[in-house]
Amino acid sequence: MTQIIDSLDEIAARYDALLVDLWGCVHDGVRALPEAVAALQRYRAERGGAVVLVTNSPKPRAGVERQLDRLGVPRDAWDAMATSGDSARAAMFRGAVGQRVYFIGQEHDLGFFEPLRLLDDPLEIARVPLREAEGIVCTGPFDPMADPSVLRPDLLYAKTQGLKLLCANPDIVVDRGDVREWCAGAVAALYTEMGGESLYFGKPHPPIYDLAYRRLAALERDVPREAMLAIGDGTRTDIAGAMGEGIDSLYISGGLARLETGTARQPDPERLSAWLSAEKVSPQYAIGALR
Known part of the structure; x- marks a missing residue:
């Protein structure tokens, strides 16, 4: 049963690393999402956790970094990045x-x-x-x-x-x-x-996760998969990929499926359940938007 939470802070202490989708979670393609940025900054500063951005962007990592700078995602909100493009x-x-x-x-x-x-x-x-x-x-x-x-x-x-x-x-x-x-x-x-x-080569397929694990290792973080949390708004990419890797996940219902899940600030529980069942995925947690 997927648990609807109010903020990342509720579950942050359970995890040593976050594998975070970008588009629809941290930015909307036009601008950074302030609550999401603040949540990742708190996780790093207060919990000492590592944040690896795992994106299906076809751009090389340097190109995505420049894009994040333009959109207003600060460098202190993340530690490393794995892109489908790389x-x-x-x-x-x-x-x-x-x-x-x-x-x-x-x-x-x-x-x-x-x-x-x-x-x-x-x-x-x-x-x-x-x-x-x-x-x-x-x-x-x-x-x-x-x-x-x-x-x-x-x-x-x-x-x-x-x-x-x-x-x-x-x-x-x-x-x-x-x-x-x-x-x-x-x-x-x-x-x-x-x-x-x-x-x-991107989510939900293994190569991009292998790259994300190498990025974590380069940070000298030895994090077992049970201490990782994947965050994303794609059922067939972020959530299915996490399930395939044996990683817990937090589903952002207010992204691509905001209508299907009846998400205003939070998803409608019955519509969320029906949507996840139809998509054949079972994230541990759900929230309307990363915050």
Whole structure:
């Protein structure tokens, strides 16, 4: 049974590290969420806990850090970061989808192709037209407001050629302020539905959690999984991923599913229960917003 709590402080003493989603939990794509920032600052300052931001952003870590600075998320609210982009980039430079790749995404995500110096002998990756490609790299749709089905002709050709699609962000949608946008996960889901092969590296899949654990180890924090708490608003990413890793979770009901859960300040208990049952997840805790 999921327990609805009023603040992170109620359960903070039980955990030595937090694995915290960003979009919908710490910021809304436009600005930082003040209560969430304050909660993480208290957890670090008063509890001595470690905060690892675990995000399905396709950006490299440095790019997400710059984004957080712009949005007003202060550096004293977190300790380390693991991004889907970093995990997926490592796979790309190891040749997961070949050396000649067709890129589906927007210009602001071209940092994905910047050299990755952490690998020994990374491959040289070239962006090429679809008909010259060995694989596909997707950081998101060309147009996040357009239905992903507009990509069906290109994806059909790719499937007939047996191309793999590397998905740098498994999220299906995200809310930028009050506007809902499609993400790379929607493109990958469509490709899989069409019979193509999609490779995922963000939540709920293991590679990004392995990266988060390495980030914790780099902080010289030896934290067992039973002392970690995952926080997020995605049932099929944050919560399903935590369940797969054997980590407790705190579900933010006022994010992507605020309507389904009847969340004003807090979720409606009956609607929350029905929603979680339908999504086949069982977080230990729920709250309307991180605070």
